[in-house]
Structures are given as C-alpha cells and as structure tokens.
Amino acid sequence: MTSLTHTDDRTIADLDALVEETYLLWDEEWVGFSWRNYTHEHMRRVRGLSTTLADAEGADKRLVAYAATLHDVTKSYDGEILTGPDGKRVLDENGFWRNATLPPARRNSVTDIYDRLGLSGTVHHASGGQVARVLLEARGIDADLINGIETAILEHLIANPDSTLAGRCLYDADTIDANIGMPAFYRNIQISLRNQDVQYSKRGEHFPSWLEENLADFLQGYLRERIPTWIESKAQDFVPKLMTGAGKAVATARLDRLRSTVQMLIDELDDLDRARRQGAMAIVASFMARRKNPKLVAELDAVATELGSHALAGPAATLLGYLHLEVAGHA
Numbered sequence: 001m002t003s004l005t006h007t008d009d010r011t012i013a014d015l016d017a018l019v020e021e022t023y024l025l026w027d028e029e030w031v032g033f034s035w036r037n038y039t040h041e042h043m044r045r046v047r048g049l050s051t052t053l054a055d056a057e058g059a060d061k062r063l064v065a066y067a068a069t070l071h072d073v074t075k076s077y078d079g080e081i082l083t084g085p086d087g088k089r090v091l092d093e094n095g096f097w098r099n100a101t102l103p104p105a106r107r108n109s110v111t112d113i114y115d116r117l118g119l120s121g122t123v124h125h126a127s128g129g130q131v132a133r134v135l136l137e138a139r140g141i142d143a144d145l146i147n148g149i150e151t152a153i154l155e156h157l158i159a160n161p162d163s164t165l166a167g168r169c170l171y172d173a174d175t176i177d178a179n180i181g182m183p184a185f186y187r188n189i190q191i192s193l194r195n196q197d198v199q200y201s202k203r204g205e206h207f208p209s210w211l212e213e214n215l216a217d218f219l220q221g222y223l224r225e226r227i228p229t230w231i232e233s234k235a236q237d238f239v240p241k242l243m244t245g246a247g248k249a250v251a252t253a254r255l256d257r258l259r260s261t262v263q264m265l266i267d268e269l270d271d272l273d274r275a276r277r278q279g280a281m282a283i284v285a286s287f288m289a290r291r292k293n294p295k296l297v298a299e300l301d302a303v304a305t306e307l308g309s310h311a312l313a314g315p316a317a318t319l320l321g322y323l324h325l326e327v328a329g330h331a
Contacts, residue, residue: 025104048329050173056246067152070132172247181254280315
C-alpha cells in the first residue's frame with residue numbers, strides 16, 4: 001500500500017479546488033437528486049471513506065485518494081434523467097439511467113478538456129476517467145498510477161468482484177455516502193422536502209410555511225414511518241452489492257447508528273418544543289429550515305453554535321458526533 005507524499009497532498013488540494021470550481025460553472029440549484037453544493041462535499045466524503053476502506057483492505061491509498069478526488073469531475077454534465085414515450089426512465093446498455101447533457105454556464109480547463117475529447121453524452125464515470133487522465137498527465141503523475149486511477153474511476157459505477165481493489169473501495173465509498181448513514185439521512189431530508197416544495201408550488205402554496213405550522217405532524221410520519229422504511233430498503237438493496245468486507249462493515253455500523261438516531265429523535269417527539277431548543281431534533285429542524293443550496297459542514301458549525309452548551313452533551317452532542325464522524329469518512 002502506497003502512502004501519500006507531501007507533493008501528493010499539494011496536488012490533491014489543487015485538484016480539489018479545481019473540481020469545486022468546475023461544479024460552480026453550472027447555475028442550476030437542483031438537478032435530479034442533487035443540489036449545487038452537494039457534489040463537492042460528497043466528493044470529499046467519498047475520498048475520506050474510500051481511503052479508510054483502502055487502509056482496511058490493503059489497497060493503494062495514494063491511487064484511491066486521487067481517484068476519489070476526480071471520480072465525479074464531470075458529474076455536472078449529467079442533466080435530468082431522460083424518460084421515454086411510456087414515461088419510464090431510459091436506460092443505457094449498462095442499465096444506467098440516461099441523462100440529458102447539461103452544458104455549463106461558464107468555462108474552465110476541465111470543460112475545455114471535455115469538449116476537446118468530444119465527451120458530450122458520455123456517462124460521468126467514463127468521461128471523468130478520460131478527463132482525469134489529462135489533468136494528471138499535466139501534473140506529472142506516473143503513467144502506471146494514472147492507468148490505475150482511470151480504471152478506478154470507471155469502476156466506481158460498475159464494480160464487480162473482478163474489479164480492481166481500488167475500484168471496489170471507491171465504489172463502496174460512493175455507494176455508502178449517497179445511500180447509507182448520516183450524510184445520506186441529511187440528503188434524504190433535502191430531497192424529501194424539495195419534492196414537497198415542488199408539489200406545493202404547483203398548487204400555488206408555500207411548503208415551508210405549512211411545515212412551520214405543522215412540523216409535529218410531519219415529523220410523526222417522517223420519523224416513525226418513512227425513514228425506517230427507507231433505512232431498511234437501503235439495507236436490503238445496497239449492502240449486499242458492496243464489494244469489500246470493510247465496506248460492508250462500515251455500512252452495517254452506519255445502519256445501526258442511524259436506527260438508534262431515529263429512535264432517539266422519535267423519543268424527543270413527546271416534548272418537541274424542548275427538543276427543538278436543545279435536543280437532537282434541533283439539528284434535524286435546522287436541516288429542514290435551511291435548505292437554500294446548503295453545505296452540510298457549514299450547517300453543522302451553525303447549529304452547534306446555536307445549541308451552545310447543549311452541543312457538548314446529551315442527544316444533540318451524540319448526533320453531532322455521528323455526523324462529524326461520517327462526514328470525515330472515518331466510519
């Protein structure tokens with residue numbers, strides 16, 4: 001297993017900044033199941049978790065760190081999911097949903113490479129690997145390492161037992177972050193309430209106003225019914241598809257952590273006013289209230305400040321600890 005050098009750290013920081021700059025070339029606040037600030041934070045969490053899995057599995061940590069940083073470099077080109085005349089989502093030859101190509105509003109070196117290589121219409125795992133190769137070659141990365149990085153990026157959507165170990169670590173981290181655990185719960189809140197925004201807007205109504213007046217009723221159904229069903233569906237649908245033992249162990253631990261968190265939140269429903277001031281529910285309520293292109297890390301800092309001493313002990317501290325642990329990719 002190869003460790004990262006100081007030069008690698010500087011190069012990855014440079015690439016990280018370029019990736020963030022690239023995502024901000026698009027002005028759409030929401031596309032599909034992601035909002036504008038989601039993808040960069042997702043990439044960073046995937047890098048943290050994939051290198052944790054690489055440590056556990058004996059994969060090349062250096063390769064995995066580079067691949068994770070660039071695995072979604074062209075993700076913003078994936079526009080809305082296409083549907084056929086029958087209203088069903090259109091699939092490509094690999095069974096992936098097909099997306100419309102969404103052009104950026106501005107340009108940088110990544111978009112120049114994308115256009116030069118003629119990648120329009122290519123799913124982001126394939127186009128991302130090709131763009132990553134050009135970016136890494138320009139930074140003097142060894143050809144063998146570049147080959148491994150491109151392969152891992154290609155495999156992060158289509159891993160199988162014969163895939164490279166690095167590709168399987170990246171696939172597992174990417175799958176887990178989006179679907180299992182605290183960041184996925186935060187994402188579920190944002191997607192669920194966004195859907196309500198859209199439905200209420202179609203009726204000429206304002207969902208945030210309704211939610212403020214009916215939060216207790218909404219939370220009863222959301223926490224007692226919808227989220228437990230969502231958790232178990234993720235356990236059934238995604239854990240068996242993970243490609244590493246370390247990934248399955250992390251996913252199982254995250255599911256257990258999430259189940260206990262939901263029960264903790266349900267217990268707080270009996271005194272919701274108090275819980276919104278000083279409990280774990282204060283964090284969830286904050287996530288539900290601040291939904292204008294949010295950043296999870298910034299939200300955690302903001303709610304900790306608002307909670308004051310309650311962020312240091314009790315249910316709020318427990319939930320904040322879980323969130324920080326998983327955002328860092330340590331478990």
